[in-house]
Amino acid sequence: MQTDATNTNEEETTPNDTDDGFSRRRFLSRGVSALGATALLGGSEWWSNGVSEALAQLGTPNGPNDETFWSGVRGQFSFEPDITYLNNGSIGVPPQEVANAVIEGYLKMSANPAVQEYAMIDEIEATVRPQMANFIGADRDEVAFTRNATESLNIMANGLELKPGDEILTTTHEHAAGLDPWLLKSQRDGVIVRQIRVPSPPDSVNQIVEAFRSAINEKTRVLFFCHITRGPGLLYPAKALCTMARDRGVISAVDAAQSVGMVEMDVHDMGCDMLASSLHKWVLAPMGTGILYVRKSLQKKLTPLIAGSGTWDISESGSGRYECVGTFPVPLRAGIGAALNFVSGIGLPNIIARNRLMSDHLKTHVADTPGLRLMTSPLYELSSPGITTVEVDGWDARSLSKALQERYSISVGSDTGDGNNGLRISTHLYNTPREVDKLLDALNGLMRSPM
Numbered sequence: 001m002q003t004d005a006t007n008t009n010e011e012e013t014t015p016n017d018t019d020d021g022f023s024r025r026r027f028l029s030r031g032v033s034a035l036g037a038t039a040l041l042g043g044s045e046w047w048s049n050g051v052s053e054a055l056a057q058l059g060t061p062n063g064p065n066d067e068t069f070w071s072g073v074r075g076q077f078s079f080e081p082d083i084t085y086l087n088n089g090s091i092g093v094p095p096q097e098v099a100n101a102v103i104e105g106y107l108k109m110s111a112n113p114a115v116q117e118y119a120m121i122d123e124i125e126a127t128v129r130p131q132m133a134n135f136i137g138a139d140r141d142e143v144a145f146t147r148n149a150t151e152s153l154n155i156m157a158n159g160l161e162l163k164p165g166d167e168i169l170t171t172t173h174e175h176a177a178g179l180d181p182w183l184l185k186s187q188r189d190g191v192i193v194r195q196i197r198v199p200s201p202p203d204s205v206n207q208i209v210e211a212f213r214s215a216i217n218e219k220t221r222v223l224f225f226c227h228i229t230r231g232p233g234l235l236y237p238a239k240a241l242c243t244m245a246r247d248r249g250v251i252s253a254v255d256a257a258q259s260v261g262m263v264e265m266d267v268h269d270m271g272c273d274m275l276a277s278s279l280h281k282w283v284l285a286p287m288g289t290g291i292l293y294v295r296k297s298l299q300k301k302l303t304p305l306i307a308g309s310g311t312w313d314i315s316e317s318g319s320g321r322y323e324c325v326g327t328f329p330v331p332l333r334a335g336i337g338a339a340l341n342f343v344s345g346i347g348l349p350n351i352i353a354r355n356r357l358m359s360d361h362l363k364t365h366v367a368d369t370p371g372l373r374l375m376t377s378p379l380y381e382l383s384s385p386g387i388t389t390v391e392v393d394g395w396d397a398r399s400l401s402k403a404l405q406e407r408y409s410i411s412v413g414s415d416t417g418d419g420n421n422g423l424r425i426s427t428h429l430y431n432t433p434r435e436v437d438k439l440l441d442a443l444n445g446l447m448r449s450p451m
């Protein structure tokens, strides 16, 4: 049963009460002004207030191989000693200050919920939401906070009204969280999901664009693809594909679970209509955080999945309507603010350069080592900075990843979709080239004693 301490609407229920969809009236109706509550706290919070002191002390990196700087970055995390975590593509690791923002949020809720809940919400609306929008090149009322990419991808597929026979054009590279919502819609509403096969790795950007161009037809209503694939870490030419869709009057929907925070993102420049991402991977935000971007002009055509906080009315635009899940974990959003400050404080271009240093090193080693085969493209325009996938002779990828974990405390992922048998190595700013070497040494050892 809902208690009084919910984020759902109580007295106010008409859609007109919403401004850009994030109704302030429903916060005010509890008798404490959100602004007043912030004033009680004495102003903005550390997690919403730019770069932390600890990070500021590190200064700026003198290039991607400035080991002093990057080991200082590593020092901001609380890994157990002697573990090597090369699996950011599965789940990112929040730095201590992100975890602290969440802990502090819950402690405040325990101390004075009536005041602190609205104070935090007010602070989040004033700082975290615009910062998030800015991070992906969107306007603030085009971004909805969700629990993860899966939720956002389901809103995309279920919110669009399509007729039986309408086609969704996608690929065989999609993650189940992106593909399955369309398959479910296909079963329920009779839409057709067409998956084109893109070679992995492709020879050129043009090969991908042409594969879509030759498959798009008069029944195509949606073009859906991963910006960066989960497995080989293939980087899709998102702007060219979204432009193609727009030129044909087709809606473009992008699964960016592996790209927000791994590469620079400008959704307006990309020209997508919708984009989904988790924030607990490359943005290093707390587990259970994600976003959905919906271009303003599409918002009146995309229905929310859940109604219940007075923000459902489809005749109004505003991304707030896609956020309704009832009471939501407010402190997690404080953690998003801290994570955005952390990543932006170090600088995404610096992080990309650091990841390229490590993935280049991996690729060179793989090219020089018999028994290892690169499944990721060697070309920058087709490969992501943070994910490199490798096939290892004599080993099934899942058994190999288990052996690395059990014998060497090295965590990696595996890529067994689309007929692949790859070990997925995903690095982030907390990793070091020495850890990559540790993995390569371990692989050498395991290749001498196959399964």
Ligand SMILES: Cc1ncc(COP(=O)(O)O)c(C=O)c1O
Binding pocket: 089, 090, 148, 149, 150, 151, 175, 177, 178, 226, 228, 229, 230, 255, 257, 258, 278
């Ligand atoms: C490409 C892609 N899309 C969607 C998802 C689903 O993300 P989540 O489980 O955070 O919803 C993942 C997860 O690995 C992914 O790699």
